[in-house]
Amino acid sequence: MTIEDDWCMQRYNETTVVEDEGRIVVSLPLKDDKSLGDSKGLAIIRLLSIEKKLHRNPNLDESYKKFMKEYEELGHMEKASAAVEGKCYLPHHSVVREGSITTKVRVVFDASAKSTNGKSLNDIMYTGPKPQRDIFDIMLQWRLWRYVTTADVEKMYRQIKVHPAD
Numbered sequence: 001m002t003i004e005d006d007w008c009m010q011r012y013n014e015t016t017v018v019e020d021e022g023r024i025v026v027s028l029p030l031k032d033d034k035s036l037g038d039s040k041g042l043a044i045i046r047l048l049s050i051e052k053k054l055h056r057n058p059n060l061d062e063s064y065k066k067f068m069k070e071y072e073e074l075g076h077m078e079k080a081s082a083a084v085e086g087k088c089y090l091p092h093h094s095v096v097r098e099g100s101i102t103t104k105v106r107v108v109f110d111a112s113a114k115s116t117n118g119k120s121l122n123d124i125m126y127t128g129p130k131p132q133r134d135i136f137d138i139m140l141q142w143r144l145w146r147y148v149t150t151a152d153v154e155k156m157y158r159q160i161k162v163h164p165a166d
Contacts, residue, residue, distance in 0.1 A: 001129055008128035015163065023159050028166040029126040036124055037117030039089045046091035046113075053094075063105035064094055071107070076158055088121050 001009075008029045015027040054061035071077050080087065090109040097104055111121040142148045 004126050005129040008126050012128070019161075023161055025161045025163055027163045029128055030166070031124050031126060034124050035117065036088055036119055036121065037115035039091075039113065039115040039121075042113055042115070043089035043091045046093065046110075050093055060094060060096065060105060064107065067105065067107050074158065075161075088115075090121070 011027065011029055017025050019025060050064075054064055068077075072079070080089070090111060091113045092107050092109045095106045095108055097106070114120050
């Protein structure tokens with residue numbers, strides 16, 4: 001592991017808490033230079049673009065709004081007041097998978113979108129180490145067993161909250 005990976009793991013271990021209802025709260029592994037330009041303008045431009053797309057496709061519009069409403073009701077996002085400064089606004093867009101049985105429309109938040117100073121939220125965060133084993137190693141190990149089980153834990157990533165200070 002690199003020095004940055006060690007720092008990320010130490011920060012994760014020191015700042016991660018489990019709430020009473022079982023949700024995990026983590027702090028973002030921000031770099032020392034946290035300067036991020038204005039991201040609101042790009043987010044608004046992308047919002048206007050997605051609204052045009054949704055207006056042309058009523059089914060997509062309904063699915064998109066349903067997702068966003070659920071996201072807000074579950075506390076995964078909140079409406080920002082007009083006076084919020086120094087915050088990062090994440091543009092979003094839809095990914096449609098017609099063949100999907102569970103989720104045909106998925107909303108993707110774009111943390112790699114550049115702000116006015118050319119930096120994105122992803123740019124000012126450390127990546128950290130990959131805690132999972134390589135899928136190749138996992139699949140290879142499956143050959144040892146006659147039966148294996150897989151699972152798709154829907155919306156599990158939503159159980160992780162970002163610390164309010166971040």
